[in-house]
Amino acid sequence: MGLVRFITPYTTTSPATSHTYFYGSISPGNRIVLFVQSYAGVSSISGGFTEHEWASNTLGIRMLSKVSYGGDSSVTVYTTDSTDRIFIWGYELDDAEVYYGSASAKEGVSSAYWSESGLPDGCVALMGVSMYIAGTDNTSASWPSGFSNKGYTYRDWSDGGGSKRVWGATAVNEYVSGSISVSKQLINNQPIGTSYAWAGGVWGPNPDNTPPTDPTNLRLTGMTPTSVTVAWDASSDSGSGVSGYTTYLNGVAKGSTSSRTATFSGLTSGVSVTIQVDAYDGKGNRSAKAELVVTPINDTTPPIVPTVRVTALDAGKITVGWDTPYDESVVVGYGVYLNGTKQGADQTARSKAFAGLSAGALYTISVDAIDLLGNRSAKGTRTVRAQADRNPPTLPGSVSVVATSKTAITLAWNPSSDDNVGVAGYGLYLGSLRVAEIPSRVYTFTGLTPGVSYTVGVDAVDELGNRSNRVMQSATTLEDTSGDAPPYEYVLYDWDTHLPLDSLPLQNVSFEITLNGSGQLTADIPLYDSAYTVGRITAATRPERTMLLVYRGEQLVWGGRIVDPQDYDSGSGVLKITAEESVAIYGKRYVAFTGPRAGTVPHTEVTWLLEHAASPADLRWLTYDGVAGTGTVDREYRADDFVRILDTVSDVAAAPGGFDWYVKPGWDAVNDRPRFVLRRVSRIEPPDTGLTLEYPGNVRGFSRSTRRGLATRTWGQLRRPDGGVMLSSVTRNDLLSDGWPLIEETWQFDGLTSQAALDAETQRASDASAGAKQVFEFVLAISPDVRWWQWELGGMARVVITDHLYPAQPDGAPGLDRPMKIVSLKVQPDSNDGELVTVTTGEHTVAVD
Known part of the structure; x- marks a missing residue:
């Protein structure tokens, strides 16, 4: 940083009006500083230099500079008369973007000072002096403190009045920091008869810590099935200027460019990539990154029809x-x-x-x-x-309140008509405030306070803004007796990149968390709300490519991928969406085993599935947790088409009695993003959730089903005298497709002599136990302290019921009091009765000797 080089001065013995000084190649971004001393007047100087100072005297001196960006190597000075009494000095400086100040003086000026303050570290000060001396010597002259002489040059001649010498000299101070202050009487010990002029200046680094503005309008401009081309609008920088842009592919820098376009090749068709670009200035300051998620495809589908x-x-x-x-x-x-x-x-x-x-x-x-x-x-x-239209539409007809809840009022009406451009939509009013403008004819005012009377209304507007009169109605929200309803947020994420796409205030939300990953979410998107556009909804709800995450305050409580269908009703203006638990995606990629794998235990089998059956995007969302297995894996962990291998039946029988699994929302603390844990729950020792479901009590109501709500598997076991074990099983799976887990019963037999006899006894036991396995659904009375998302699916809850179906025992004990397994949780965040949570329980595994 500072002085790069002092360039050999220029002088001549041949009088001329054109003097070219060759200073050679200058590194781009460096500054070239010139001192020009001429006895004759200077008419012009080429090369785009800025003149900072000019001290006019017998031998005038000019100080000029410019920042070079390449392409020049010389400067030409033009004088009004031919002269050989001319000198030109040059300096190359680096890290000298800013000109901080200068001064000049000539013979007779000696009482003032040259002073510059507020200079950053690393500045360079340069001085140039010209002298017309009656004598011939100037070697005893000295410079101000801090400046070192960079050379003298002179020309002698006789002008008829004696010998004369024209001197030119320069000096540099490379270590200026904070301030500089020197006398304007720069040269001490000047010879008698001196006529002089001088000029000096300071240059230095730009104290620029401000990054350029962010690149804007990052957009797709070209695409093939394996490449994309993007462009962006220019950034600006208030300091050293924008030097260029760096592009990134999936977070990895791909190079820098001074242009505003980039092409990324070698991509995989149908796989989304994240493209980013930032701007940097000459001081290394970088802007934030603009970001665009694109999917290279062979696009043969036209755009949707413009409205x-x-x-x-x-x-x-x-x-x-x-x-x-x-x-x-x-x-x-x-x-x-x-x-x-x-x-x-x-x-x-x-x-x-x-x-x-x-x-x-x-x-x-x-x-x-x-x-x-x-x-x-x-x-x-x-x-x-083609005529002026200043007439409003007709009034909306038959305006009426069609539904109320604790926090919402729904208004509906018949259509208006217009005499030219047509009705563009309807304005919705809460009191005098217009809160929305929609194209459909039903609207729900949300976020209201329970038990409060409101005035709501609607008017019609055409495309030119002509509005009808308003039609107003009064309605009162329902009282809230359920306690504080928790806050929910619904955020849509890109499945591949984990980047958030949008946050939507969904309506009529209902979601379920179940064992074996069959939970589902349904919700409405009110397209009549002016906050929504077709492009926004389409971009945020791409089937099979978007994750919908449900937050309760700061707690992540549900997550699943958007799936088809997406039903739309133009009458209600509502788009219905469906999402499935992320484990359903895992299930679709299930790889069936063809036989046992020796030496493995249950939890390692699950890990194997994750590693071999899931896509890279799935693995970024899913991790594994839960009860570890202790024995070798049995057929429960393989597909139904597993072929029995009798010579390993002892290992199969020794394995644990099976496990259930579900997906629990979690958080990836390392990458600070949502993640889902594939949970394994032991069927032999299911966890105790500590939950008691009591009616009457914390249960608002319950229902019991006596149908075969749970599929059952009956195991027959025969221990042979030689220490071996034979197994047989009968599965009744008439309702297995409903998503219920298997309820298993184990029977042990004595005195049998063959596999056929064991199969027959197992079938008999299955028929004998084919009665209903009770399923209960409990609707909870929710209060702020109920933290349902902390309950373990597959875990045990105590069920306590006293009513006409289960009357109290003679000793006053409850009619029913026993543990049951939690099978699913269904949540409705904003029903008419507030947050509703339905807990479904089923019978526990029964072991029979």
Whole structure:
């Protein structure tokens, strides 16, 4: 940092009006500083230099500088008269982006000082002095403190009045920090008869700690099945300027560029990638990263149809606009048509004005969209009359309150009509405040206070903003007797990247957590809410590519992948979505075993499945936890088509009695992101949750099913005199598809002599135990201290019931009091009665000797 080089001075013995000084190649970004001393007047200097000082005297001195960006190696000084009394010095400085100040003086000025303050570390000060001396010597002259001489040069001649010498000299101080202050009478011990002038300046680093602005509008501009090209808008920097941009693929830097476009090749078709770009300046400051998630595909699907709206009307004039329609790649242009005739080439703007039309005549205007790969959508069409429209729509009809809950009021109405552009939508009012504008004819006011009377209303508006009068109704929300309802948040994440896509205030949410991973979430998205657009919803709810995570305050309580179908009802304006627990994705990739694997235990089998049957994206979401196995694995951990291998039956019989599993929401503390734990729960020793379900008590109500709610498997075991074991089983799985876990019973037999006899006895035992296995559903009275997400599925809860079905015992004991297994939890965050939690329990495994 500082002085790079002092360049050999220029002088000449041949008088001329053009003097070229060759300073050679300058490193890009470095500063070149010139001192020009000339007896003759200087008319111009080439090369784009900035003149900082000029001390005019018998031999004037100029000080100039510029930052070089390559391409130049010399400067030419033009004088008004031919002269050989001219000197040019040059310096190359690095890390000298800023010019901090300068001063100059000439003969007769000696009382002032050159002073600069507030300088950062690493500045360089340069001085140049010219002298016209009657004598011939200047070797005894001295410089101010801190400056070192960089060389003298001179020219002698006789002007008829005696010998004369023209001196030029320069000095440098490379260690300026904070401030500099020197006398303007710079040279001490000057010879008698000296006529002099001097100039000095300070340059140094830019104390720039401010990063450039973030790159904006990062967008897809090209795509093949294995590559994508992106572009972005320029950043700006208030200090040293933007030097370039660095691009990243899935978090890995891919290089820097001074352009604003980049191509990423070698990608996998159908696999999403995360592209980022940041800007950096000359001081190394970096902006935040702009980010774009894209999926390279062979896009053969056209964009969705643009929705055309009228934005302005007058006699003989129509202006239309439209939103950007969704496309699998990106929309790059639009075709616009008037009465079926295309109006010029495709355009990128999302509006079009038509003038010179026949006043009052009807016109059909159409718009289609074309995407990056040339797919063109169908046309969105409007028919409109070319005349001014200042008439509002008619009043909404039959406005009525159709539903109320503790925190919501639902309003419905019949359609309005309009005399030209048509009804664009309806405004919804809570008191005098317009809270939403929707296209459909039903709306739910949410976030209200229980037990409060509200005035709600609706008006109609056309596309030009003409509004009808409002129709108002009064309604009262229901009282809340259930305690404080907990706050819920619903966040959509990209399955591959784990990046959040959107946070949506869903309605009518219901989700279930079950053993064996069959839990499901259903919810409504109110598209009539002005906060939603088709593009936003489509981007956030991509089937099989989006995870929906449910938070209760800061607690992650459910997670699953969005799946088809996504039903939409134009009458209600509601889009219904469905998500399945993440383990369902794991289940779809289940790899069936073809036989036992010697020396393994149950929990290692689960780990094997995760490693071999899950995609990389799944593995980022899923981890494993739970009860470890102690014996070798039995057939329970393999597919139903497992072929019995009798010579390993002893190992099979010695294995644990099976396990249940479910997915528990968790958190990856290392990467600070949500993650799901595949939990293994022992069937032999299920955990005690400590939960008591009591009716009457903390249970609001319960129901009992006597149907075969749980599939059963009856095991027959025969221990042989030689120490061996034979096994047989009968499974009744008529309702296994409902998602219930297997309830197992074990029977041991004596005196049998063959596998066939064991099979027959096992069948008889299964038939004898084919009665109902009771299933209970308990609806809990929720209070703020009920932390249902901490209960262990597959664990035991104590069930205590006293009612007409289970009357109290003579000694006053409850009619029913026994442990049951928790099979599932169903949660409705915002029902009319507040948060509802339904706990389903089933019979425990029964071992029979």
